[in-house]
Amino acid sequence: MTHSTEELLNLLKDKYLQSGDDLNTHLEGLLHAKPVTYWDYIQVNSILSAQTPRTNEPDEMVFIVYHQINELIFKMILWEIDQVAVKEKLEIDFFAEKLSRISRYFDLLSNSFEIMTKGMDVQQYMKFRTTLTPASGFQSAQYRLIEFASTELINLIDNRFRKTIDHNTPFEHAYDHLYWQAAGKDHTTGKKSTLIRLFEEKYMDDFITFMKYYHKTNLWSRYKELPEAAQQNLKLKNTMRHYDHTVNIKWVMYHYQTAAKYLKSSPEVKATGGSDWQKYMHPKYQKRIFFPELWTTEEQESWGVDNLNNHPVLAN
Numbered sequence: 001m002t003h004s005t006e007e008l009l010n011l012l013k014d015k016y017l018q019s020g021d022d023l024n025t026h027l028e029g030l031l032h033a034k035p036v037t038y039w040d041y042i043q044v045n046s047i048l049s050a051q052t053p054r055t056n057e058p059d060e061m062v063f064i065v066y067h068q069i070n071e072l073i074f075k076m077i078l079w080e081i082d083q084v085a086v087k088e089k090l091e092i093d094f095f096a097e098k099l100s101r102i103s104r105y106f107d108l109l110s111n112s113f114e115i116m117t118k119g120m121d122v123q124q125y126m127k128f129r130t131t132l133t134p135a136s137g138f139q140s141a142q143y144r145l146i147e148f149a150s151t152e153l154i155n156l157i158d159n160r161f162r163k164t165i166d167h168n169t170p171f172e173h174a175y176d177h178l179y180w181q182a183a184g185k186d187h188t189t190g191k192k193s194t195l196i197r198l199f200e201e202k203y204m205d206d207f208i209t210f211m212k213y214y215h216k217t218n219l220w221s222r223y224k225e226l227p228e229a230a231q232q233n234l235k236l237k238n239t240m241r242h243y244d245h246t247v248n249i250k251w252v253m254y255h256y257q258t259a260a261k262y263l264k265s266s267p268e269v270k271a272t273g274g275s276d277w278q279k280y281m282h283p284k285y286q287k288r289i290f291f292p293e294l295w296t297t298e299e300q301e302s303w304g305v306d307n308l309n310n311h312p313v314l315a316n
């Protein structure tokens, strides 16, 4: 759409008239305004100065920056999911488009995880990791938000407690039985670890608010609102399965293999967050599934055991 200068001036006049502003003042502002630059717009300096290594080990920079990249991509994922959540008249094309963007972002994270697995010197990692205790990626709030925003809460509840939780359960109670609470407790005493105590001090209120917000607007609930024919659309179902598989098997498995490489390098090494990581992180134990109804019982039972790289695509 192109406008003549005169048309543009008239449109601007109308715009500012409506908000009670003076067009001439705005035009004069343009005369004095500095030109936009790439570095200001993209905030390059802020991003490049946001790394504070705790040691002089060069590979610590790889570790920090890659985590930051993950957090930025998490932000992009949440951005898309929220557009699905607030969409008034949800239609299949819009839903499918957003879902494929979300999937692509998570694919990027999975496909780049080798930066962690292969891209750091083990000796250097073993040095700088000790300065990070008790912090852990476990404390990534955005990762938790993605989970709340993707599925119904029941699918995030620890398997052992699912029968005790239903739609009448208060959110606070459900929160205490989320699957990841298991990594934040001392197995022998049941006491919460510093890792989770600090995490909750900072984010617990936000999590409860978010759980309520996405209670009926998470991706799964919104999918179920689509007409039956749309829900049965093969391409859409496959995109949903792809997302579920990427987040809950592929990424989790790369993550697990990375932890195994570093933490198994020395038998006495413990995870910085202090979890029983070998058991906790493997998808075959957690069996975390966002959209269980889209998987057969057999597929659910073998979750995290088979098909680690690619899930079977539905043909009909």
Ligand code: HEM
Pocket: 066, 067, 070, 071, 116, 135, 136, 137, 138, 139, 140, 143, 180, 183, 255, 258, 259, 262, 263, 271, 272, 273, 274, 275, 276, 277, 280, 281
């Ligand atoms: C050398 C690289 C890495 C190692 C060795 C590692 C190790 C671990 C371990 C052992 C845990 C379990 C909690 C604990 O006791 O600390 C954990 C949790 C977690 N880490 Fe990592 N991690 C690495 C990289 C990353 C990266 C790049 C991210 C991206 C943000 C990340 C995000 C997470 C998340 C979200 C959890 C919680 C997962 C869950 O609850 O299932 N980690 N990590």
